[in-house]
Amino acid sequence: MQATDLDLLTDAARLAGKVATSFVGKGARKWDKPDGAGPVTEADLAVNTALENALRSARPDYGWLSEETEDTPERLRRETVFIIDPIDGTRSFVDGSRTWAHSIAIAHQGQITAAAVFLPLRDKLYSAALGRGAFHNGERITASEAADLNVADILATKPVMNADHWPGGLPGFTRAHRPSLAYRLGLVAEARFDGMLTFRPSWEWDIAAGALIVTEAGGICTDKTGAPLRFNNEQPRLNGVIATGPRLHEHVLGALAPASPTAS
Numbered sequence: 001m002q003a004t005d006l007d008l009l010t011d012a013a014r015l016a017g018k019v020a021t022s023f024v025g026k027g028a029r030k031w032d033k034p035d036g037a038g039p040v041t042e043a044d045l046a047v048n049t050a051l052e053n054a055l056r057s058a059r060p061d062y063g064w065l066s067e068e069t070e071d072t073p074e075r076l077r078r079e080t081v082f083i084i085d086p087i088d089g090t091r092s093f094v095d096g097s098r099t100w101a102h103s104i105a106i107a108h109q110g111q112i113t114a115a116a117v118f119l120p121l122r123d124k125l126y127s128a129a130l131g132r133g134a135f136h137n138g139e140r141i142t143a144s145e146a147a148d149l150n151v152a153d154i155l156a157t158k159p160v161m162n163a164d165h166w167p168g169g170l171p172g173f174t175r176a177h178r179p180s181l182a183y184r185l186g187l188v189a190e191a192r193f194d195g196m197l198t199f200r201p202s203w204e205w206d207i208a209a210g211a212l213i214v215t216e217a218g219g220i221c222t223d224k225t226g227a228p229l230r231f232n233n234e235q236p237r238l239n240g241v242i243a244t245g246p247r248l249h250e251h252v253l254g255a256l257a258p259a260s261p262t263a264s
Contacts, residue, residue, distance in 0.1 A: 119183060143245040
């Protein structure tokens with residue numbers, strides 16, 4: 001990782017915020033992506049263009065993976081890649097909420113090495129570099145030490161509560177929700193919540209930045225089976241995400257695992 005990569009990302013996140021907020025309150029044009037992939041607005045595209053210009057001119061040898069750029073195999077030939085969600089939580093942006101975020105990360109040989117998540121309307125900047133800790137607005141943050149899943153505060157969507165996921169019975173944790181996956185991961189990193197769960201296939205650009213921020217805050221972030229996350233995959237999707245403080249993760253996996261057969 002270049003020593004200045006994190007500075008580059010935090011500057012880019014602030015730039016993204018200026019571009020996006022220039023559309024706030026003006027009714028940015030929006031339309032639906034093909035195949036039910038959700039909404040997109042002219043603000044998403046403007047932020048994507050600004051970030052691509054700023055980041056790729058600064059690191060021309062890095063590959064590029066963004067929600068709003070047509071994907072090509074070219075990035076797979078690069079050891080280091082930008083992974084970008086120009087606006088994570090576009091529906092929130094359209095609805096006039098303040099809970100959307102910019103998610104910006106760098107992956108080197110499949111591992112995230114620098115990350116920034118910025119919520120401009122809340123002035124919340126999460127950042128992390130590999131081996132250097134995680135920060136919220138410049139202050140070091142540490143994930144929750146909670147260990148009891150039944151009394152934990154967990155960020156999750158309603159489908160996570162389907163009893164089919166929990167063979168031993170639905171845990172008693174308190175469920176909350178935020179539209180942006182990147183924001184949810186930031187909230188776990190700063191111990192505002194004890195964990196975040198999503199069992200659906202998850203796009204890399206939603207997760208990449210927040211995953212490093214959680215782990216640099218001392219938490220654990222894996223796919224839904226407990227396997228390590230790897231990025232810049234040919235198909236840029238992850239098999240769900242479990243992100244928690246260091247003591248809770250094994251209890252989540254234990255509650256999700258099928259019961260062992262009874263010995264005869």
